[in-house]
Amino acid sequence: MDPEPRREQLLNAADRVIQREGPGASMNAIAAEAGITKPILYRHFGDRNGLVRALTERHTGGLLAAVRAALAEPLERRDRVEHVLDTYLAGIEARPQVYRLLTHPEPGDPSGAGNALAPALQQIAEEITRAVAAQIDLGADRELLAEAWGRAITGMVLAAGDWWLESRPCSRTRMVQALADLLWGRLAAAADLPSAVLPAGPAPEPTD
Amino acid sequence: MDPEPRREQLLNAADRVIQREGPGASMNAIAAEAGITKPILYRHFGDRNGLVRALTERHTGGLLAAVRAALAEPLERRDRVEHVLDTYLAGIEARPQVYRLLTHPEPGDPSGAGNALAPALQQIAEEITRAVAAQIDLGADRELLAEAWGRAITGMVLAAGDWWLESRPCSRTRMVQALADLLWGRLAAAADLPSAVLPAGPAPEPTD
DNA sequence: ACCGGGGTGTTACCGCCGGTAACATCGTCG
DNA sequence: CGACGATGTTACCGGCGGTAACACCCCGGT
Numbered sequence: 001m002d003p004e005p006r007r008e009q010l011l012n013a014a015d016r017v018i019q020r021e022g023p024g025a026s027m028n029a030i031a032a033e034a035g036i037t038k039p040i041l042y043r044h045f046g047d048r049n050g051l052v053r054a055l056t057e058r059h060t061g062g063l064l065a066a067v068r069a070a071l072a073e074p075l076e077r078r079d080r081v082e083h084v085l086d087t088y089l090a091g092i093e094a095r096p097q098v099y100r101l102l103t104h105p106e107p108g109d110p111s112g113a114g115n116a117l118a119p120a121l122q123q124i125a126e127e128i129t130r131a132v133a134a135q136i137d138l139g140a141d142r143e144l145l146a147e148a149w150g151r152a153i154t155g156m157v158l159a160a161g162d163w164w165l166e167s168r169p170c171s172r173t174r175m176v177q178a179l180a181d182l183l184w185g186r187l188a189a190a191a192d193l194p195s196a197v198l199p200a201g202p203a204p205e206p207t208d
Numbered sequence: 209m210d211p212e213p214r215r216e217q218l219l220n221a222a223d224r225v226i227q228r229e230g231p232g233a234s235m236n237a238i239a240a241e242a243g244i245t246k247p248i249l250y251r252h253f254g255d256r257n258g259l260v261r262a263l264t265e266r267h268t269g270g271l272l273a274a275v276r277a278a279l280a281e282p283l284e285r286r287d288r289v290e291h292v293l294d295t296y297l298a299g300i301e302a303r304p305q306v307y308r309l310l311t312h313p314e315p316g317d318p319s320g321a322g323n324a325l326a327p328a329l330q331q332i333a334e335e336i337t338r339a340v341a342a343q344i345d346l347g348a349d350r351e352l353l354a355e356a357w358g359r360a361i362t363g364m365v366l367a368a369g370d371w372w373l374e375s376r377p378c379s380r381t382r383m384v385q386a387l388a389d390l391l392w393g394r395l396a397a398a399a400d401l402p403s404a405v406l407p408a409g410p411a412p413e414p415t416d
Numbered sequence: 417a418c419c420g421g422g423g424t425g426t427t428a429c430c431g432c433c434g435g436t437a438a439c440a441t442c443g444t445c446g
Numbered sequence: 447c448g449a450c451g452a453t454g455t456t457a458c459c460g461g462c463g464g465t466a467a468c469a470c471c472c473c474g475g476t
Contacts, residue, residue: 006452006453026432026433026434027433027434027435028432028433028434036453036454036455037454037455037456038434038435038436039435039436039437039454039455039456040453040454040455042434042435042436043452043453047434047435048434048435077396077400078396081395103324104324115370115371115374116311116312116366116367116370116371117367117370117371125367132395134401135400135401136395136398136399136400136401137398137399137400137401138394138398141386144377144378144382144386145386145389147371147377148368148371148372148377148383148386148387148390149386149390149395151367151368151370151371152364152365152367152368152386152387152390153364153390154367155363155364155365155366155367155368155370156360156361156363156364156367157360157363158324158363158367159324159325159333159359159360159362159363159364159366160356160359160360160363162323162324162325162359162363163323163324163325163355163356163359164356166323169352169355169356170352174349174352175356178349178352178353178356178357178360179356179360181353182356182357182360182361182391183390183393183395183396184393184396185391185392185393185394185396185397186346186393187289187340187344187357187391188285188286188391188392188393189393190344190345190346191344191345192285192343192344192345193342193343193344193345214423214424234461234462234463235462235463235464236461236462236463244424244425244426245425245426245427246463246464246465247425247426247427247464247465247466248424248425248426250463250464250465251423251424255463255464256463256464
């Protein structure tokens with residue numbers, strides 16, 4: 001009736017070993033952590049991708065729901081965007097290793113083979129697309145812009161979030177501000193520096 | 209004196225097989241394409257990463273230089289940004305498979321293990337960071353903002369470019385416009401749609 | 417003429433990976 | 447009791463990245 005609890009146990013073990021060893025953890029390692037051997041894992045999840053998918057669904061449930069809720073929050077647009085950004089960053093901050101697994105696509109699969117965004121992030125991108133298309137008046141190109149921006153924003157937050165998580169250059173709220181400022185056109189609005197034309201790149205040759 | 213030409217040949221073969229089989233192509237396949245066997249590849253490039261690095265340096269030379277030049281172009285800021293975006297998209301458009309290899313980090317390496325951006329893109333991110341910091345007056349947070357934005361913009365263009373390359377939803381110039389508009393705060397400036405509060409997500413449960 | 421060295425190439429192997437086949441063991445239900 | 451399903455095992459497969467050992471061939475020095 002309920003093969004669930006053992007499955008949960010296995011997923012817990014996978015969580016643990018991935019948190020400890022990072023993504024790329026081997027099936028053997030996960031099985032060992034669970035106190036068993038590989039074939040059981042394969043019986044439960046089919047293949048490695050199945051395990052990852054199960055982990056994904058388990059963890060993105062919360063994050064995706066939180067992002068979706070943040071997108072629908074009845075706030076000023078700027079506050080809403082900041083809320084979404086903060087929600088995402090808080091999510092990846094909580095379990096960095098697991099979210100690295102979820103957010104970084106594996107290059108090995110010959111299937112779709114193209115997408116820069118892992119499935120979990122694709123869902124977020126779609127959510128953003130939907131929200132933008134539904135809430136904001138973008139004229140004739142509405143659909144195209146919403147879809148492009150959904151991907152673009154997701155990729156932006158992915159890369160920026162990953163960098164922030166790794167080097168922790170500032171607080172989370174400050175990072176949220178930096179990203180929201182970028183989306184708010186601060187790059188376009190800021191004044192030029194006096195020396196507008198710089199002489200040459202500091203390191204044109206990597207010398208490596 | 210010049211072990212270069214044979215090296216070039218091997219890189220050509222690697223290019224070919226990667227263009228045909230996508231990233232993830234095995235060393236055996238590359239060696240076979242070159243009409244030789246694995247150990248020779250390893251003599252020349254050390255390991256797979258070395259081969260990838262060599263390919264990277266070969267291909268990103270042009271792209272990176274082009275981006276750097278575009279960043280230094282004496283244009284209006286908006287035009288300059290569009291020029292950079294177009295340069296990047298044109299680059300990945302030319303050899304999709306190769307650039308996929310260059311732009312998607314391999315999760316297997318246990319070294320830094322974190323960065324969402326492959327080395328080639330890290331370089332572009334640094335270039336953007338440098339240009340922003342040098343050209344635009346961002347006040348006290350200058351360095352932090354420039355670095356965060358460098359990563360953010362790179363990730364944005366990576367994800368958006370990848371999507372565009374895969375589904376070709378519009379012309380390149382249109383895509384450039386969409387991204388520049390996003391950076392120019394069009395998301396922030398656009399009007400609300402009349403039905404500002406949407407009732408519910410069209411698909412709150414993936415039903416999968 | 418001989419020999420040595422560097423580049424080119426090979427076969428054969430290692431350890432590890434994801435994945436599978438075959439077999440053993442237990443609890444439960446008819 | 448017997449059948450069955452879940453749980454578990456050992457032992458294996460093919461392929462991966464990577465390496466060791468050996469073979470050839472040409473070219474230059476004595």
